[in-house]
Amino acid sequence: QQQVKQSPQSLIVQKGGISIINCAYENTAFDYFPWYQQFPGKGPALLIAIRPDVSEKKEGRFTISFNKSAKQFSLHIMDSQPGDSATYFCAASWGQGAQKLVFGQGTRLTINP
């Protein structure tokens, strides 16, 4: 019940295309859903986060879509660029345990020029 399942494991997208990564969770107590981006040799960096009271949040080319009834959320990267090539992690946490993130397994995204 503590798991967050992420798919796909790897993704190849052409430059300018839309990259879509999906996550699903079981624990309905989760109330904070961030996405992290990690480059080789670096720690994860927060991209964007959402709470379940909204269905969508957009920041620049990055959008989170959230479906509370389906217990799913996804990251959309519009106009994908080679510099977006990285590993992306979805995560979830709840309440005072917001620092205790449960991470998905990660998606290795490659943007072909």
Place this chain on the structure above:
Amino acid sequence: KAGVTQTPRYLIKTRGQQVTLSCSPISGHRSVSWYQQTPGQGLQFLFEYFSETQRNKGNFPGRFSGRQFSNSRSEMNVSTLELGDSALYLCASSRGQGGSPLHFGNGTRLTVT
């Protein structure tokens, strides 16, 4: 503003030894969390310290311990090292309130031989 600093970056130890990793959080951040990252298990939460007190704990054996000092700096200790402890250990800091974003360091790569 300086980011989260972890030392050392790389460490090689032998089975049975113990190791101490260090983390300096972003100035003003009172919460420090530790995560283990491996190819097989992904990112897993170890523990979180807030104002020198352990506030959350993951599902790791007692060989993994930590502490936080009055200046918010944190150390993590692993005793009686096992081969399976080889991993990237990530420290993250935040203000500590619910939903405060985690800022990760670049990690300490521990190799146990």
